[in-house]
Amino acid sequence: MDSLSISELCGLFCCPPCPSRIAAKLAFLPPEPTYAFIPDAEPGPNAAGPTRASSLRPRSGVAVAGSAPSEGKWKLHLTERAEFQYSQRELDTIEVALAQSSRGNKIGCMYIRCAPNSRFTVLFSHGNAVDLGQMSSFYIGLGTRINCNIFSYDYSGYGVSGGKPSEKDLYADIDAAWHTLRTRYGVSPESIILYGQSIGTVPTVDLASRYECAAVVLHSPLTSGMRVAFPDTKKTYCFDAFPNIEKVSKITSPVLIIHGTEDEVIDFSHGLALFERCPKAVEPLWVEGAGHNDIELYSQYLERLRRFIGQEVTLPHA
Numbered sequence: 423m424d425s426l427s428i429s430e431l432c433g434l435f436c437c438p439p440c441p442s443r444i445a446a447k448l449a450f451l452p453p454e455p456t457y458a459f460i461p462d463a464e465p466g467p468n469a470a471g472p473t474r475a476s477s478l479r480p481r482s483g484v485a486v487a488g489s490a491p492s493e494g495k496w497k498l499h500l501t502e503r504a505e506f507q508y509s510q511r512e513l514d515t516i517e518v519a520l521a522q523s524s525r526g527n528k529i530g531c532m533y534i535r536c537a538p539n540s541r542f543t544v545l546f547s548h549g550n551a552v553d554l555g556q557m558s559s560f561y562i563g564l565g566t567r568i569n570c571n572i573f574s575y576d577y578s579g580y581g582v583s584g585g586k587p588s589e590k591d592l593y594a595d596i597d598a599a600w601h602t603l604r605t606r607y608g609v610s611p612e613s614i615i616l617y618g619q620s621i622g623t624v625p626t627v628d629l630a631s632r633y634e635c636a637a638v639v640l641h642s643p644l645t646s647g648m649r650v651a652f653p654d655t656k657k658t659y660c661f662d663a664f665p666n667i668e669k670v671s672k673i674t675s676p677v678l679i680i681h682g683t684e685d686e687v688i689d690f691s692h693g694l695a696l697f698e699r700c701p702k703a704v705e706p707l708w709v710e711g712a713g714h715n716d717i718e719l720y721s722q723y724l725e726r727l728r729r730f731i732g733q734e735v736t737l738p739h740a
Contacts, residue, residue: 450587450621452580456504456555459496459518459530459582496520498532504555512562519606520582521598527578527585529598530554533607534572536565542636542731544615545603546574547596547622549642549715553581560718568727570615573607575599577625589624589663596625600633611635615735616675618643620688620714624664631672637735638677638702639727642685642714645692653689670700677703678730680723682712704734 498518500506506513515536521529532554544565548557554576565572577595578585585591603609614635618626623643630638647663649655658665670677677700681693690708697703707726709717717723 450577450579451551452577452587453551453553453556454503455581456501456553457558457581458499458501459520460499462495462497500555500558504558506555507559508562515562516558519602521575521602523578523585523591523594523598525578525585525591525594527583527591527595529578529584529595530576530582531599531602532558532561532572532574533603534558534561534565534574536562536571537569538571540570542613542615542735543571543573543603543607543609544568544617544639545596545599546572547616547618547624547626548574549620549622555581564718567724568731570731573599573603573609575602592621592625593628596629600629612736615639615731617641620644621664623666627666627669627673630675630677631669635675637730638673638675639680639730640677640693640696641680642682642688642717643679643693643696644688645695649692650688653691667695667699670696673700673702675702676730676734676736678726678734679703679706680709680717680726681706682709682714682717684711685714687714704730 496518498513498516500513515534517533517535519531519533521531523529546557546561548554554574557574561572561574564570575595575598576583577587578591579587583595600614603614604611611634615637616626616630616635617639618624619641621644623640626638626640627643643666644650644664645667646655646658646665648659649662649667658668679693679697679700681688681690683690685693693706693708697706707722709720709722712720
């Protein structure tokens with residue numbers, strides 16, 4: 423998250439802006455899109471390459487994934503900037519769709535069948551400055567290693583998703599993703615694990631505070647926007663954005679909190695504070711020496727996730 427100038431700091435105290443402006447200033451960095459949705463004239467994994475029809479965020483594609491068979495509407499085209507590391511066979515496990523948010527934005531969604539026999543699907547809310555194209559390779563690797571399917575989406579203004587990012591849109595975006603996973607793909611709440619990383623913990627905590635699910639993972643979470651900008655903040659102001667600290671106590675599902683002790687973006691104290699406020703928190707994972715963007719490189723990351731999913735999350739009834 424970018425630092426604020428002296429004048430901007432003074433503005434927050436002397437004339438505090440609305441939460442959406444704090445959110446926009448502190449958090450949102452949509453990257454140049456690394457993928458496009460192309461109309462799928464020939465549904466199925468053997469469909470032809472890019473069509474000449476108009477696309478959403480058109481880019482020069484280097485890899486193609488088929489759309490959901492039930493609609494056969496879109497194909498995913500990844501660009502070279504997506505740095506995809508998998509073959510066409512892996513790409514064929516990806517389905518893409520558009521969801522409509524309550525705020526009127528079309529939201530790009532991606533469903534990856536990493537483990538068809540898995541009982542759980544992870545609804546993943548990714549971090550900042552990335553989109554689904556950049557995350558797709560990580561999703562396939564993660565889902566395969568923890569034996570879960572992965573469903574993810576892009577926030578308003580990211581990737582193919584319409585609109586501009588704001589705090590209210592974050593909440594509407596994950597609602598649209600949740601209902602798409604529930605209705606289009608038929609995944610029940612007790613089979614959904616909500617996973618939020620960095621800014622993605624904001625919509626994850628909000629949704630988990632309103633809906634019961636199998637479990638929640640908060641990866642490098644923040645307590646609130648003001649507490650990131652001003653580390654000495656001790657209370658939640660009415661104009662504060664992203665107030666995870668006020669919502670986490672309402673979560674009724676088991677919660678695993680993961681944080682690096684040397685996080686340079688969201689201080690380790692945020693993870694500690696949320697752990698203390700969350701009655702459903704299980705044994706956390708504090709990764710000694712890890713920063714904000716390298717926790718996944720430590721062996722205890724996958725070990726803890728596997729133990730959480732395999733032993734601490736209640737399995738849905740068959």
